[in-house]
Amino acid sequence: MYDPTVARLTYRALLGRRRALILGALPLLLIVIAAVVRGLAGADDQTAADLLGGLGLATMVPIIGVIAGTGAIGPEIDDGSVVYLLSKPLKRPTIIFTKLIVAIAVTMVFSALPTLIAGLILNGNGQQVAVAYTVAALVASIAYAALFLLLGTVSRHAVVFGLVYALVWEALFGSLVPGARTLSVQQWSLAVAHKVSGDQTLITSDVGLTTATVLLVAVTVGATWYAGQKLRSLTLAGEE
Amino acid sequence: MTTLQLDHVSRWFGNVVAVNDITMTVGPGVTGLLGPNGAGKSTLLNMMGGFLAPSTGTVTLDGKAVWRNEEIYRQIGVVPEREAMYDFLTGREFVVANAELHGLGPKAAARALATVEMEYAQDRKISTYSKGMRQRVKMASALVHDPSLLLLDEPFNGMDPRQRMQLMELLRRMGDEGRTVLFSSHILEEVEQLARHIEVIVAGRHAASGDFRRIRRLMTDRPHRYLVRSSDDRALAAALIADPSTSGIEVDHTEGALRVQAVDFARFTTLLPRVARDHGIRLLTVSPSDESLESVFSYLVAA
Amino acid sequence: MAVEQPMRTSAAPQGDQTRIHDIGYRGYDGPRLGRSYARLSLYSQSLRGAYGLGRSLKSKVLPMLLFAVMCVPAAIMVAVAVATKAKDLPVDYTRYAIIMQAVISLYVASQAPQSVSRDLRFKTVPLYFSRPIRAADYVQAKFAALASALLVLTAAPLLVLYIGALLAKMDFTDQTKGFGQGLVSVVLLSLLFAGIGLVIASVTPRRGFGIAAVIAVLTISYGAVSTVQAIADAQGSTHTVPWFGLFSPVTLVDGVQSAFLGATSAFPGGAAAGPSHAQGAVYVLVVLGLVAACYGLLIRRYRKVGL
Numbered sequence: 001m002y003d004p005t006v007a008r009l010t011y012r013a014l015l016g017r018r019r020a021l022i023l024g025a026l027p028l029l030l031i032v033i034a035a036v037v038r039g040l041a042g043a044d045d046q047t048a049a050d051l052l053g054g055l056g057l058a059t060m061v062p063i064i065g066v067i068a069g070t071g072a073i074g075p076e077i078d079d080g081s082v083v084y085l086l087s088k089p090l091k092r093p094t095i096i097f098t099k100l101i102v103a104i105a106v107t108m109v110f111s112a113l114p115t116l117i118a119g120l121i122l123n124g125n126g127q128q129v130a131v132a133y134t135v136a137a138l139v140a141s142i143a144y145a146a147l148f149l150l151l152g153t154v155s156r157h158a159v160v161f162g163l164v165y166a167l168v169w170e171a172l173f174g175s176l177v178p179g180a181r182t183l184s185v186q187q188w189s190l191a192v193a194h195k196v197s198g199d200q201t202l203i204t205s206d207v208g209l210t211t212a213t214v215l216l217v218a219v220t221v222g223a224t225w226y227a228g229q230k231l232r233s234l235t236l237a238g239e240e
Numbered sequence: 241m242t243t244l245q246l247d248h249v250s251r252w253f254g255n256v257v258a259v260n261d262i263t264m265t266v267g268p269g270v271t272g273l274l275g276p277n278g279a280g281k282s283t284l285l286n287m288m289g290g291f292l293a294p295s296t297g298t299v300t301l302d303g304k305a306v307w308r309n310e311e312i313y314r315q316i317g318v319v320p321e322r323e324a325m326y327d328f329l330t331g332r333e334f335v336v337a338n339a340e341l342h343g344l345g346p347k348a349a350a351r352a353l354a355t356v357e358m359e360y361a362q363d364r365k366i367s368t369y370s371k372g373m374r375q376r377v378k379m380a381s382a383l384v385h386d387p388s389l390l391l392l393d394e395p396f397n398g399m400d401p402r403q404r405m406q407l408m409e410l411l412r413r414m415g416d417e418g419r420t421v422l423f424s425s426h427i428l429e430e431v432e433q434l435a436r437h438i439e440v441i442v443a444g445r446h447a448a449s450g451d452f453r454r455i456r457r458l459m460t461d462r463p464h465r466y467l468v469r470s471s472d473d474r475a476l477a478a479a480l481i482a483d484p485s486t487s488g489i490e491v492d493h494t495e496g497a498l499r500v501q502a503v504d505f506a507r508f509t510t511l512l513p514r515v516a517r518d519h520g521i522r523l524l525t526v527s528p529s530d531e532s533l534e535s536v537f538s539y540l541v542a543a
Numbered sequence: 544m545a546v547e548q549p550m551r552t553s554a555a556p557q558g559d560q561t562r563i564h565d566i567g568y569r570g571y572d573g574p575r576l577g578r579s580y581a582r583l584s585l586y587s588q589s590l591r592g593a594y595g596l597g598r599s600l601k602s603k604v605l606p607m608l609l610f611a612v613m614c615v616p617a618a619i620m621v622a623v624a625v626a627t628k629a630k631d632l633p634v635d636y637t638r639y640a641i642i643m644q645a646v647i648s649l650y651v652a653s654q655a656p657q658s659v660s661r662d663l664r665f666k667t668v669p670l671y672f673s674r675p676i677r678a679a680d681y682v683q684a685k686f687a688a689l690a691s692a693l694l695v696l697t698a699a700p701l702l703v704l705y706i707g708a709l710l711a712k713m714d715f716t717d718q719t720k721g722f723g724q725g726l727v728s729v730v731l732l733s734l735l736f737a738g739i740g741l742v743i744a745s746v747t748p749r750r751g752f753g754i755a756a757v758i759a760v761l762t763i764s765y766g767a768v769s770t771v772q773a774i775a776d777a778q779g780s781t782h783t784v785p786w787f788g789l790f791s792p793v794t795l796v797d798g799v800q801s802a803f804l805g806a807t808s809a810f811p812g813g814a815a816a817g818p819s820h821a822q823g824a825v826y827v828l829v830v831l832g833l834v835a836a837c838y839g840l841l842i843r844r845y846r847k848v849g850l
Contacts, residue, residue, distance in 0.1 A: 003341070013328070
């Protein structure tokens with residue numbers, strides 16, 4: 001199910017110099033802001049929860065997920081170099097699964113790790129806040145990577161759609177329309193964070209833990225399977 | 241012995257029919273897919289390579305379907321037209337990656353690189369390569385698993401004359417080894433020099449297939465043209481025009497020859513030596529002036 | 544058969560049958576309008592293109608839609624004010640753009656790449672520079688065009704508010720002063736957003752990346768800054784709030800207008816968090832500096848474009 005060559009190619013394509021800079025900019029911003037806020041306000045659990053939740057989980061993690069998930073396959077399909085993967089006796093779901101692993105790994109490193117660092121800077125893991133949000137980021141990374149890998153496989157404008165989802169749906173509608181919250185990866189991962197945190201009132205979610213877990217798994221598995229099927233029928237139409 | 245079989249294959253994109261009911265068999269040796277731009281060559285090659293599904297009809301390799309069948313790629317090597325490759329890799333890393341994806345090792349990659357004579361540049365990044373070098377690395381990646389069917393989409397694009405000769409030599413060798421090599425082109429000289437067998441596609445339709453000289457013979461609605469030099473042009477002209485197998489004779493002073501249009505090829509070929517002997521005229525040059533692929537092609541395209 | 548050859552040819556005649564026939568081809572001897580005309584044409588073409596005029600139907604949809612979305616709330620406010628015979632508009636002229644910043648950001652994100660990415664992707668930029676136009680002209684034309692387009696987008700609702708206010712017989716001097724302040728503020732906003740949008744969009748030939756990058760930068764900077772400001776305010780360090788406002792385009796404009804143009808600050812902490820005159824001067828400097836920096840970056844970018 002996993003092919004090391006595909007993984008190597010994806011990993012090197014994903015962390016090419018320019019994309020690595022972009023991927024690194026956002027976590028760096030989070031850490032800088034965490035340091036600033038700590039300097040301003042001292043260690044405060046509520047502030048930490050707000051910052052990690054608002055800037056970290058709601059904004060940074062989805063955007064990293066978009067960049068890593070779409071970047072794992074989108075550019076290759078766009079310029080046609082995916083033909084070198086497709087013209088091999090390699091099962092298409094294997095290709096997708098391998099790219100997914102790489103995308104998840106990259107997303108985790110660039111989102112969960114900075115979340116942990118920022119959390120530790122903010123309040124030194126008081127009330128397990130830092131760890132809780134890190135776990136949430138880890139869980140969200142998996143779902144986002146799968147979702148955006150699928151988006152990158154099916155759509156040429158995956159980056160735009162992904163960003164609209166991340167910035168508009170998750171951040172905006174999620175806070176305005178209550179029903180939308182059940183369909184938000186962010187809320188599902190918040191449910192997991194809620195379980196991990198010490199103080200149950202700091203981190204809340206509109207979705208119960210069981211529902212959240214089921215939905216997370218369902219979305220991840222479903223998106224990966226569908227992307228694999230789509231890749232089997234991928235059409236290379238010649239010149240653009 | 242690998243045979244690629246297309247059976248009533250059509251492909252349309254919305255209202256545009258790109259490939260229109262093509263049936264052909266591609267066997268061992270070098271076959272040229274010829275056609276003007278926009279004729280559907282790329283679409284056809286993509287269908288043969290399993291990158292596009294035919295709207296109707298089937299494409300099979302030795303009886304096995306090509307679409308949605310990853311195992312078939314053990315036998316197919318594809319050289320795509322697009323230039324995009326993994327630019328951040330070196331030539332060697334790229335071919336090695338391709339080899340590994342086939343389950344082979346670096347030795348196969350080294351062999352392939354030696355075949356295309358790219359060893360001298362194999363440790364430079366592909367982004368620094370010229371167009372011809374990229375084509376050769378693409379060839380290496382297609383040859384690394386020793387496929388029995390090679391599909392090349394406009395392989396001579398952007399190659400300089402020396403590289404083109406090398407590639408032709410390579411393809412000829414592949415064909416002689418018994419592999420099935422199919423390449424597409426719209427440059428007639430390349431196809432003429434390389435392909436024994438051609439398939440002509442015009443506006444999505446299969447216009448002709450076979451040896452181009454024999455195709456020419458089949459085109460009976462156009463008179464064959466010959467250039468004839470002899471010891472007495474006028475007398476020969478007078479004698480030839482008397483026979484119904486010729487439809488026109490032109491005395492060309494600048495060339496110092498006769499331009500003969502013959503409507504009945506078979507009859508004319510026996511007529512000419514007989515007439516010359518009967519009138520005591522010595523024939524110096526007899527050459528067909530429109531048996532080139534170019535004229536065949538222009539007749540087919542104009543039809 | 545006439546041999547079609549241009550008059551200026553150096554083909555040597557090969558025999559006495561060879562002739563060159565004059566079929567009336569002439570070069571253009573008329574006036575050539577020069578660099579400034581070319582620059583003006585590029586400006587007007589880019590400006591019209593930013594609203595989809597002169598392009599396909601599909602490309603008109605988003606700009607026109609955003610334009611409508613910008614103006615409709617203004618029209619509604621005016622209608623309400625007229626109906627209820629209010630003495631003042633519900634929203635300040637200077638506040639309107641801040642409220643509608645999402646729409647403005649979306650507009651910049653979609654039109655900046657449309658303006659410059661296509662030329663980069665299809666490599667037509669060298670065609671521009673092989674004409675009298677210089678890199679500076681190209682940049683000036685594009686920058687001015689996008690800024691003008693943004694000005695139209697942001698000033699039109701202000702105009703609607705102004706006319707409506709006059710129709711509702713509100714105080715003339717008051718309203719005119721507010722309108723004037725609002726106009727100055729949106730001019731600054733247009734220049735700043737256009738500069739930032741173009742710099743980001745000119746980095747990549749891919750339009751999708753450009754759109755995503757512009758939205759990301761504008762939204763994230765605003766989100767980060769306002770989050771930090773809220774935290775600072777909640778923690779009682781309201782005096783630091785203005786300093787944080789320097790780090791995002793929208794808050795920069797907000798700061799300038801609340802320092803000098805009589806607006807109430809939209810920073811968390813309300814009027815107390817607004818910048819003082821001294822801080823306001825820093826804001827103005829930063830805004831102008833950013834605009835100049837964007838211009839400089841664009842010039843540098845287009846010096847390096849080749850075949």
